[in-house]
Amino acid sequence: MSADIVDFDSIPVLDLQEAKTNKRQFLNKLQNALIHIGFFYVRNHGISADFLERLTANTKDFFDLSVDEKLKTEKIHSPTFLGYSIQGNEITKDKKDNREQYDFANELPSTWVPGEPEYKRLVGPNLWPSPTLVPDFRPSILSFHSQALELATRLIRLTAEALGLEPEALLNSYVLPNQQHRAKLIKYPAVDQLAPQDGTQGVGAHRDTGSLLTILYQATEHQALQVQNHSGKWISAPPVANTFVVNIGTGLEYLVQGVAIATTHRVINPPAGTGSRYSIAFFQGTRPDKRLLPVDLPLHIVDQKPKKAVSDSGYQFHKLFAENPGLYTLLNRISSHRDVGIKYYHQLAKQHGVEDIYSPKIK
Numbered sequence: 001m002s003a004d005i006v007d008f009d010s011i012p013v014l015d016l017q018e019a020k021t022n023k024r025q026f027l028n029k030l031q032n033a034l035i036h037i038g039f040f041y042v043r044n045h046g047i048s049a050d051f052l053e054r055l056t057a058n059t060k061d062f063f064d065l066s067v068d069e070k071l072k073t074e075k076i077h078s079p080t081f082l083g084y085s086i087q088g089n090e091i092t093k094d095k096k097d098n099r100e101q102y103d104f105a106n107e108l109p110s111t112w113v114p115g116e117p118e119y120k121r122l123v124g125p126n127l128w129p130s131p132t133l134v135p136d137f138r139p140s141i142l143s144f145h146s147q148a149l150e151l152a153t154r155l156i157r158l159t160a161e162a163l164g165l166e167p168e169a170l171l172n173s174y175v176l177p178n179q180q181h182r183a184k185l186i187k188y189p190a191v192d193q194l195a196p197q198d199g200t201q202g203v204g205a206h207r208d209t210g211s212l213l214t215i216l217y218q219a220t221e222h223q224a225l226q227v228q229n230h231s232g233k234w235i236s237a238p239p240v241a242n243t244f245v246v247n248i249g250t251g252l253e254y255l256v257q258g259v260a261i262a263t264t265h266r267v268i269n270p271p272a273g274t275g276s277r278y279s280i281a282f283f284q285g286t287r288p289d290k291r292l293l294p295v296d297l298p299l300h301i302v303d304q305k306p307k308k309a310v311s312d313s314g315y316q317f318h319k320l321f322a323e324n325p326g327l328y329t330l331l332n333r334i335s336s337h338r339d340v341g342i343k344y345y346h347q348l349a350k351q352h353g354v355e356d357i358y359s360p361k362i363k
């Protein structure tokens with residue numbers, strides 16, 4: 001059964017303080033955001049403004065390094081797909097995205113040995129830039145990661161409650177206590193830093209693939225993030241002081257059978273003269289090692305399931321995500337970064353026909 005669409009034209013701001021003072025009211029608001037919007041802001045999230053200023057400074061300092069220094073941390077240097085990607089290396093919906101990125105995760109050693117599933121090779125240490133050049137980078141990035149993970153853990157407990165489940169229901173079944181969760185620093189140059197033929201696609205229309213929740217910090221004042229509502233209209237999600245943007249990934253959407261929605265979004269490059277936009281995203285992953293079975297939700301929640309929304313994203317659910325999430329993630333990474341795939345996972349990519357099943361056509 002699916003209920004009539006309740007469409008949205010703005011993104012609600014939820015106050016985590018209210019989760020302590022008036023939990024029922026907070027959970028009602030969260031339930032509405034999960035089911036009908038798929039995006040919300042959180043304030044009183046516990047990550048200090050001073051820390052976020054420091055993180056922003058470190059992010060800018062990293063992207064200000066010379067290309068040679070940044071390339072020393074390029075993804076090609078490790079099978080983890082962590083590290084730097086130069087602008088134009090990523091494609092969404094058949095078009096190049098105009099953004100530079102640095103992917104990082106909680107620091108874990110690589111333990112994969114031949115004979116184990118290859119997706120285990122995704123786990124490993126970060127590729128750090130020289131500490132002589134950016135001394136505060138590593139400590140602030142790792143501190144952000146652990147604070148964002150704590151926030152995501154809190155939010156996924158509240159999400160479970162808002163959907164009529166026990167607080168631990170999503171965590172216990174779908175997240176391992178010591179798994180690697182990925183995050184990234186992103187720089188979107190303003191259009192005057194791009195060639196005219198590059199257009200303005202910072203990142204094209206997409207849904208966050210495989211994750212439960214995304215926590216996003218908009219580090220500059222640009223109004224660049226847009227969210228697609230059910231009827232297909234693009235709604236601005238401007239930076240709101242002292243908040244994070246939170247959105248649902250296709251992992252959570254699958255586990256709750258479409259009751260919470262992984263809403264489509266995109267980023268437009270800033271207008272000429274306004275400087276680069278920086279953002280920092282944390283993706284709460286699901287465990288890679290076990291078939292994922294949807295959770296049983298109470299009927300009064302299932303009855304609110306929204307009808308299918310219009311989406312400009314090219315995303316299509318693939319059953320491999322549920323059957324073998326580790327392999328699904330690895331094949332996705334190989335298709336987005338073929339150079340890394342060819343270097344470390346050549347056989348696997350060939351065997352699974354990554355080229356034809358997964359990859360977008362490159363223009």
Ligand SMILES: O=C(O)CCC(=O)C(=O)O
Nearest residue numbers: 186208216225267279281
């Ligand atoms: O930079 C942003 O505001 C959003 C980035 C994003 O949607 C993504 O990387 O998945």
Ligand SMILES: [Fe+2]
Nearest residue numbers: 206207208265
């Ligand atoms: Fe996204």
